[in-house]
Amino acid sequence: MLKMKVFILCLLLCAGIVSAKDHTVQLLTQGSNGTMMVFEPNYIKIAQGDTINFVPSDPSHNAESFSVPSEESSFQTPYGKATKITFSEEGVVLVKCLPHFALGMIAVVQVGDNIDGAKAKADWDKAKVAVAMNKEAIDKAISKIN
Numbered sequence: 001m002l003k004m005k006v007f008i009l010c011l012l013l014c015a016g017i018v019s020a021k022d023h024t025v026q027l028l029t030q031g032s033n034g035t036m037m038v039f040e041p042n043y044i045k046i047a048q049g050d051t052i053n054f055v056p057s058d059p060s061h062n063a064e065s066f067s068v069p070s071e072e073s074s075f076q077t078p079y080g081k082a083t084k085i086t087f088s089e090e091g092v093v094l095v096k097c098l099p100h101f102a103l104g105m106i107a108v109v110q111v112g113d114n115i116d117g118a119k120a121k122a123d124w125d126k127a128k129v130a131v132a133m134n135k136e137a138i139d140k141a142i143s144k145i146n
């Protein structure tokens with residue numbers, strides 16, 4: 001009986017690992033609608049344990065967190081190099097391209113369902129004074145948190 005339970009537990013754990021999905025977010029100098037310096041998509045909802053491959057169009061872009069549920073979710077990718085990040089904590093992670101932050105090159109990553117975006121919203125409200133462009137697009141992305 002114990003063996004059976006262990007076996008079932010293993011199956012469930014393996015299924016959990018297999019079901020983690022890979023997503024792609026592009027870091028673009030020119031977005032598909034002509035907007036300069038954007039993440040595409042700029043809002044993405046994923047499941048806990050999923051990965052996002054951040055793919056820069058050229059060496060001028062990177063991705064780094066500036067609002068996280070806890071420090072465990074902090075990350076920074078190198079310039080110009082596609083990098084996979086695993087999101088293992090539920091909540092909202094706000095991501096910026098460091099050199100283009102002021103141009104509004106920002107993405108919203110929601111990890112999990114039924115997330116309270118209060119911390120991300122407050123962090124965005126503090127950060128947006130330093131952002132000159134694209135604010136409406138980020139406001140819209142933040143408003144999608146659910």
Ligand SMILES: [Cu+2]
Pocket residue numbers: 027037060061062097098099100105
């Ligand atoms: Cu950039």
